[in-house]
Amino acid sequence: MKTEKLYYQDPYLGRFTASILHKGKDEQGQFYVVLDQTAFYPTGGGQPHDTGTLDDIEVYNVVEIDGKIRHYLNGTLDKDQECVGEIDWERRLDHMQQHAGQHILSAAFEEEYGYKTVSFHLGKELCSIDLATDLLTKEEALAVENIANIIIIENRPIETRWVTKDELIHYRLRKKVSVSQNIRLVIIPDFDYNGCGGTHPNSTGQVGSIEILHWENHKKHTRLYFVCGKRVRHQLHEKHQVIQGLTAILSTPQEQLIEATKRVIEQTRELENTVKDLKLQLIDYEAASLMEKYTNQIGFRLIEQVFENRTMPEIQQLAKNITAKSTNTLVFFVNETIDKLQIVCACGSDVPMKMNQVLKQVLPRINGKGGGTDTIAQGGGEKLVTGKELMAELVKELD
Known part of the structure; x- marks a missing residue:
């Protein structure tokens, strides 16, 4: 019996009750349980798994194998029938913001400059996409960031739809879907149509904001790093602390930090040459x-x-x-x-x-x-x- 995926029915569901179908250990001796239904999202599609608890026992990993979702626990469940699950909501919301933000950013790059996204990584602190171009300018990145944040401000709906392979012709997909059955589309009307199995908020406004951090060449592509939602505030706070520290050390106002730093580096080089x-x-x-x-x-x-x-x-x-x-x-x-x-x-x-x-x-x-x-x-x-x-x-x- 396959696990019913409650996270598709309601991505905001944080607490649920389920029946235990199976308890076991994998090849490494790690204990897991399979439930008849779950709100825990398993690793997949570039999105990390959820964490949380089952009957107050930590769930540290979630994977799907042949339609059955394994919940790996730091402990064992004594019950054989029912348990109560609770996901780490902050982690889930963060993943929803980053994943939806990636959809918006990738669609904006493709719509504005024709740069397709060839891969996506949702990291613990930063996210990245690989763009099918070996040259990205500051002007292009800024233009796309502005477009993406306008889409967020407009608070457009984010819809999900299950379709058949034959129904795909009715949608302007950003890329071909990788499956032929149980096809799930994530749609931002009049902007992005994309096959995706991840979790997303129900509107673009809940992404909060998108900030492009930097980019680099990577295997003939451009790897671009960005953050969304709460991570933007974290980055702002972190960078502000660094700037405040530098202004104190260099006794220089923020707007003159670059020139002051250049002078310090030049003086250091001169001193190093003198010492040499x-x-x-x-x-x-x-x-x-x-x-x-x-x-x-x-x-x-x-x-x-x-x-x-x-x-x-x-x-x-x-x-x-x-x-x-x-x-x-x-x-x-x-x-x-x-x-x-x-x-x-x-x-x-x-x-x-x-x-x-x-x-x-x-x-x-x-x-x-x-x-x-x-x-x-x-x-x-x-x-x-x-x-x-x-x-x-x-x-x-x-x-």
């Missing part, structure tokens, strides 16, 4: 200091240094600076952090050694990985020894 230049100067000074500290040994100069918590780019640059200034200098750097060791080996052109080979010999000592060229190599691994012990291993390679 100063770091390079410090590294150059450090390179000169290390070259003075170490003198020639066995035909070339060996500079060995163990650092703590330096960045790899810094010590790599330091090694490059040294070997660029002195062709007969060999550099061994070890950087020690809380949980790992890092190595940089570098040499000038007059040093008869291959840095990638030296690194390869010591990396197994720390279960490390790395690589490089004959003149500079780098790697890292686990902190299985101290930085000084690893340096000793590197120096041994000179013997």
